[in-house]
Amino acid sequence: MTTLRRAAAVAAALIVTPALTACSSVDEPEARRVATEFARLAGTDPTAACALLAPRTLEQVIQDGDGDCAEGLQSESPRPASTITSVSVAINGAQVVMDNQVLFLAHFDTGWRVTAAGCTRDAADDAVPYQCSVKGS
Amino acid sequence: MSRRHELGPRAAWRHNSLTIVFGVLLLLFVFGQAVAGTAEYNETARTDGVQEISFVRYVGSSSFMVDLVENWQSEYLQFTLYILLTIWLVQRGSSESRKPGDTGRETDEQQLVGRFARPNSPRWAQIGGWRRAVYSHSLVITMTVVFVLSWLAQAVTGHVAESEQRMRDLLDPVSLGDYVTGPDFWSRTLQNWQSEMLAIGSMAVFAIYLRERGSPESKPVGMPHDVTTADE
Numbered sequence: 321m322t323t324l325r326r327a328a329a330v331a332a333a334l335i336v337t338p339a340l341t342a343c344s345s346v347d348e349p350e351a352r353r354v355a356t357e358f359a360r361l362a363g364t365d366p367t368a369a370c371a372l373l374a375p376r377t378l379e380q381v382i383q384d385g386d387g388d389c390a391e392g393l394q395s396e397s398p399r400p401a402s403t404i405t406s407v408s409v410a411i412n413g414a415q416v417v418m419d420n421q422v423l424f425l426a427h428f429d430t431g432w433r434v435t436a437a438g439c440t441r442d443a444a445d446d447a448v449p450y451q452c453s454v455k456g457s
Numbered sequence: 458m459s460r461r462h463e464l465g466p467r468a469a470w471r472h473n474s475l476t477i478v479f480g481v482l483l484l485l486f487v488f489g490q491a492v493a494g495t496a497e498y499n500e501t502a503r504t505d506g507v508q509e510i511s512f513v514r515y516v517g518s519s520s521f522m523v524d525l526v527e528n529w530q531s532e533y534l535q536f537t538l539y540i541l542l543t544i545w546l547v548q549r550g551s552s553e554s555r556k557p558g559d560t561g562r563e564t565d566e567q568q569l570v571g572r573f574a575r576p577n578s579p580r581w582a583q584i585g586g587w588r589r590a591v592y593s594h595s596l597v598i599t600m601t602v603v604f605v606l607s608w609l610a611q612a613v614t615g616h617v618a619e620s621e622q623r624m625r626d627l628l629d630p631v632s633l634g635d636y637v638t639g640p641d642f643w644s645r646t647l648q649n650w651q652s653e654m655l656a657i658g659s660m661a662v663f664a665i666y667l668r669e670r671g672s673p674e675s676k677p678v679g680m681p682h683d684v685t686t687a688d689e
Contacts (some may be wrong), residue, residue: 376506401557410620426507
């Protein structure tokens, strides 16, 4: 029975450990902070907010602002920071839901960066993506 | 397991070569899966314009784990079902089956338990009570536990991996409850289950007519097709 017990323990450890490590709650505070910071800066200091955009989103916003990110961001009439109702993190992706908008983030070497902001959705079908005023191409 | 009076690598190989080879193959294939999986994950990350990840980070991620354990659970389900169903169900002529009419749990004498146990029988087979009852089903209990844990791990890691992809696509992440009733979970699960049933079912039938000389999984080459077990 020793062998049997040992095999069962090894099997359980191999399977349960990855299942438990699937939870990424340690990243939630940082994703929350970056989303709040972005929403706060987008209306008051768009240049600083641009530094929190993911590369492909930054590219698109610069293009929208005819070469100026701050201009591009302001043209989208960014929504201000509001109360956060939920934060979800999965591997390198995060979603921060505020009262007035939803933000999506991705994790880079430089930390969490906003991939889309000002997102809302009217469709009841959860297979239809959010409409976002700020997003990558 | 190797006998105690024979020690050393050679004895270990002579007595355990099947387990050793499958263990090594498992590690090689898991490594290969991890390498290919990292490349696939990073290819999608580049397409989606997000950060690529390292091999080590990928191996610790739910993306890798869900692909790993979705196969594990189906393998353990397959063998659990096969162990259980072959107690009562038969396939005449198959080396994988018992003889028609000779099914069931068998007598204590046939199973070498209690007073019919041999001096070197496992201790829990010699004694009575709950320990013999548990030991009599320890194989299926263990296989079932691993199956259930693997399937549970598939659900947890699958919902995380699915959520990450959904958030890249500007969709809401999915809850565990919604995930286990949703299409991704059942598509992954059933595509594995059907292939396991195909493999084991076709093996039972192929073993009636086809042979592999020397393999315990095959009847002797000259054994008639309608003879069910090699020991008849």
